[in-house]
Amino acid sequence: MAKKQHDTPMLDELESGPWPSFVTGLKRLANDNDMMVDLMGQLETSYATKKGYWKGGTVGVFGYGGGVIPRFSELKDENEKHVYPDAAEFHTLRIQPAAGMHYTTDLLRKMADVWERHGSGLIAFHGQSGDIMFQGATTANVQPAFDELNEMGFDMGGAGPAVRTSMSCVGAARCEQSCFDEAKALRTVVNNFLDDMHRPALPYKFKFKFSGCPNDCVNSIQRSDMATIGTWRDSIQTDDVLGKKWFAKHGMDELVNDVISRCPTKALSLKNTKDVSTVEGISSVAINDTQSMQIENHSCVRCMHCINVMTGALAPGKDKGVTVLMGGKSVLKIGTSLGTVIVPFMKLESDEDFDALNQLAQDTIDFFAENALEHERTGEMIDRIGLVNFLEGIGRDIDATMVLQPRANPYVRTDGWDEEVEKANQRKANAA
Amino acid sequence: MTEMREPIESGVPDHVQYLHPMMKKNYGSWKYHDRPRPGVLHHVAHNGDEIWTVRAGTQRQMDVYTIRTLCDIADNFADGYVRFTTRSNIEYMVTDESKVAPLIAELGKHGFPIGGTGNSVSMISHTQGFLHCDIPGTDASGVVKALMDELYDEFIHEEMPNRVKLSTSCCEINCGGQADIAIIMQHTKPPKINHDLVANACERPTVVARCPVAAIRPALVNGKPSLEIDESKCMCCGACFPPCPPMQINDPEFSKIAIWVGGKNSNARLRPTFHKLVASGLPNNAPRWPEVGAVVKNILRVYKTDAKPWERMSDWVDRIGWPQFFEKTGLPFTKYHIDDWRGARATLNASTHIRF
Numbered sequence: 001m002a003k004k005q006h007d008t009p010m011l012d013e014l015e016s017g018p019w020p021s022f023v024t025g026l027k028r029l030a031n032d033n034d035m036m037v038d039l040m041g042q043l044e045t046s047y048a049t050k051k052g053y054w055k056g057g058t059v060g061v062f063g064y065g066g067g068v069i070p071r072f073s074e075l076k077d078e079n080e081k082h083v084y085p086d087a088a089e090f091h092t093l094r095i096q097p098a099a100g101m102h103y104t105t106d107l108l109r110k111m112a113d114v115w116e117r118h119g120s121g122l123i124a125f126h127g128q129s130g131d132i133m134f135q136g137a138t139t140a141n142v143q144p145a146f147d148e149l150n151e152m153g154f155d156m157g158g159a160g161p162a163v164r165t166s167m168s169c170v171g172a173a174r175c176e177q178s179c180f181d182e183a184k185a186l187r188t189v190v191n192n193f194l195d196d197m198h199r200p201a202l203p204y205k206f207k208f209k210f211s212g213c214p215n216d217c218v219n220s221i222q223r224s225d226m227a228t229i230g231t232w233r234d235s236i237q238t239d240d241v242l243g244k245k246w247f248a249k250h251g252m253d254e255l256v257n258d259v260i261s262r263c264p265t266k267a268l269s270l271k272n273t274k275d276v277s278t279v280e281g282i283s284s285v286a287i288n289d290t291q292s293m294q295i296e297n298h299s300c301v302r303c304m305h306c307i308n309v310m311t312g313a314l315a316p317g318k319d320k321g322v323t324v325l326m327g328g329k330s331v332l333k334i335g336t337s338l339g340t341v342i343v344p345f346m347k348l349e350s351d352e353d354f355d356a357l358n359q360l361a362q363d364t365i366d367f368f369a370e371n372a373l374e375h376e377r378t379g380e381m382i383d384r385i386g387l388v389n390f391l392e393g394i395g396r397d398i399d400a401t402m403v404l405q406p407r408a409n410p411y412v413r414t415d416g417w418d419e420e421v422e423k424a425n426q427r428k429a430n431a432a
Numbered sequence: 433m434t435e436m437r438e439p440i441e442s443g444v445p446d447h448v449q450y451l452h453p454m455m456k457k458n459y460g461s462w463k464y465h466d467r468p469r470p471g472v473l474h475h476v477a478h479n480g481d482e483i484w485t486v487r488a489g490t491q492r493q494m495d496v497y498t499i500r501t502l503c504d505i506a507d508n509f510a511d512g513y514v515r516f517t518t519r520s521n522i523e524y525m526v527t528d529e530s531k532v533a534p535l536i537a538e539l540g541k542h543g544f545p546i547g548g549t550g551n552s553v554s555m556i557s558h559t560q561g562f563l564h565c566d567i568p569g570t571d572a573s574g575v576v577k578a579l580m581d582e583l584y585d586e587f588i589h590e591e592m593p594n595r596v597k598l599s600t601s602c603c604e605i606n607c608g609g610q611a612d613i614a615i616i617m618q619h620t621k622p623p624k625i626n627h628d629l630v631a632n633a634c635e636r637p638t639v640v641a642r643c644p645v646a647a648i649r650p651a652l653v654n655g656k657p658s659l660e661i662d663e664s665k666c667m668c669c670g671a672c673f674p675p676c677p678p679m680q681i682n683d684p685e686f687s688k689i690a691i692w693v694g695g696k697n698s699n700a701r702l703r704p705t706f707h708k709l710v711a712s713g714l715p716n717n718a719p720r721w722p723e724v725g726a727v728v729k730n731i732l733r734v735y736k737t738d739a740k741p742w743e744r745m746s747d748w749v750d751r752i753g754w755p756q757f758f759e760k761t762g763l764p765f766t767k768y769h770i771d772d773w774r775g776a777r778a779t780l781n782a783s784t785h786i787r788f
Binding site: 010011013014016017018019020021022023025026028029039043046047048049050051052053054055056061062063064069071090092096097098099100101102103104105106107108109111112113115116121122123124125126127128130135143146147150151153154155156166167169170172173174175176178181183186187190191194197198214215216217218219220221222223242254257258262264301302303304305308309311312313315330331332333334335336338374375 | 460
């Protein structure tokens with residue numbers, strides 16, 4: 001039996017309403033956990049004063065330099081004594097889940113048991129980088145809790161200037177739009193950088209994320225330094241049976257207004273089936289016995305819209321692979337930036353393909369480690385040194401898919417022009 | 433001291449061991465999906481195999497009792513497998529359609545809403561707030577709970593023009609991420625410096641270097657090494673606070689909540705976009721944040737009425753233009769909506785493209 005719970009009139013307000021309440025959960029834990037009794041006391045104080053009372057510090061487990069988020073309460077009385085002593089230490093362990101965030105109940109129960117024994121009993125599924133957040137342990141309990149989770153096959157995630165825990169969408173496990181094995185790619189790449197995750201020594205954080213298609217369900221383009229996004233380079237696959245079925249249900253208005261006219265590159269058109277072009281790069285799907293929707297695949301930018309609307313009738317092509325973009329990041333210090341195309345297309349099927357992705361990641365991290373300033377993300381480094389220097393640094397060729405438009409300002413030295421033309425011709429010859 | 437135990441550097445575990453058997457069997461071989469009702473996905477494999485997914489909202493910050501309840505439901509109704517989405521919804525998979533309704537009923541009995549699929553307002557991705565963050569201007573779990581109570585109907589129905597993703601962040605660093613509507617704490621006053629503590633707590637060159645507008649410089653205050661801020665330059669980003677907590681940026685009164693609109697990461701139709709500022713100055717009014725809820729619900733109401741099918745928030749604004757967005761939502765357009773940061777001119781209208 002824990003100590004008496006504090007009065008929490010403001011938090012109590014959050015127990016009403018239809019959405020599941022975290023406050024009810026906190027209270028349940030506080031029934032027999034003193035730490036949670038005082039955690040609620042501090043949280044209620046924050047609600048009343050509109051101030052936070054946690055400070056960081058240094059808490060870790062043997063062998064690793066990161067992964068624990070230390071929190072010490074700063075809420076003290078006039079004699080420098082903790083107002084809520086049982087929540088004076090309230091550390092979080094970041095633990096990496098399996099890609100796609102799949103669990104058996106047996107596993108979840110074991111995790112809950114560990115956290116009931118050693119921590120507050122409060123777990124977040126999941127933090128914004130994809131970690132399972134085991135929230136609320138004393139300094140003394142961090143090691144035994146980690147040991148048990150570690151013995152169960154789970155490892156610490158990243159924190160600080162390190163490779164961070166990664167995320168992938170559900171992908172191949174349950175999505176028809178998946179263009180590669182997202183989970184395998186995540187596991188291959190991240191497990192190659194465990195030393196850089198567990199022993200923070202990079203200029204700043206580095207995040208990998210993996211999305212199976214351009215719908216980018218894990219927001220890799222905005223939230224990772226290296227975004228691996230599935231795509232294809234041949235024609236959209238079509239299924240006439242499902243095309244007709246879709247049309248029978250939705251009709252011409254939706255086909256024209258919601259599919260054809262929403263194509264951002266005007267690659268779709270309505271045709272009499274007998275008039276559908278047979279040239280290379282054209283595919284089509286029947287919508288009834290006489291009409292089809294024609295797709296000009298060389299104009300298609302793989303935006304996913306028509307495939308999203310007519311799932312099954314349309315599907316990504318067969319020649320699948322990934323586009324890799326780099327430099328996505330949040331606000332500090334140059335503002336938000338999206339990832340930039342670095343590799344427009346690479347296959348990701350054979351073990352050699354996965355090795356190549358790993359090598360790209362390795363070259364990038366090596367260059368980042370040596371050339372980024374302290375507290376500078378990859379995107380900021382690209383901003384500072386220019387994309388061309390970055391590409392040379394990681395040993396990748398330029399490509400016209402990397403820009404929205406060529407430069408519009410004339411302030412550039414072009415005395416290497418002839419050599420660059422030679423290189424461009426060589427690239428073209430090599431690709432042919 | 434505890435005996436040293438070498439960690440097993442196992443990294444990311446193999447996901448295959450936790451996959452529902454039907455997902456394992458048809459890995460990479462799915463053909464199409466549909467949604468029989470809000471909150472339920474139905475995937476069909478090339479070989480005709482089928483799987484139904486029931487998606488339920490959670491409070492993300494879960495106590496072990498809630499987790500065990502969710503596990504009980506999975507054991508009794510869904511073969512003992514679950515997964516989580518990036519927005520902290522839980523998903524149960526079944527291979528027999530007749531099991532869907534009892535599963536939904538059981539989740540409902542325990543208070544878990546079914547929804548978050550298709551054109552719904554999904555669960556709000558959010559940060560740690562007062563519960564665990566060291567630099568929060570507000571709470572996150574509380575704001576989200578208050579807002580999801582108000583948006584409950586939009587979670588369990590699919591009545592929006594396209595999917596709507598929300599996020600909440602307890603400071604401008606915005607760990608909550610980009611969203612159709614983002615709720616973000618906005619600092620409005622320069623940090624207050626406790627000069628007695630700077631010398632002991634802060635590595636001064638690091639703090640100086642961290643400032644994006646070079647507003648901070650070293651100074652000697654009361655005979656002690658400290659820092660000073662050119663307050664006319666400071667744009668209150670709070671970047672100096674993490675490496676130097678004596679530079680307090682959060683303020684119970686002057687840290688306000690701002691609303692941002694039109695972010696999306698998907699490439700569908702328009703390219704991925706960042707959300708843009710539409711409202712600020714909202715009070716940090718725990719425990720229900722009614723002013724924030726009112727603005728968010730108003731934007732959602734106008735979007736729901738005005739947008740065409742499949743238009744995400746950003747597609748809709750792209751079609752009608754920002755002047756009409758402010759007109760239709762009734763939100764005031766102020767000088768603070770005009771960007772003056774690096775590259776700002778790219779956001780100005782250099783054309784006669786104006787809608788009257």
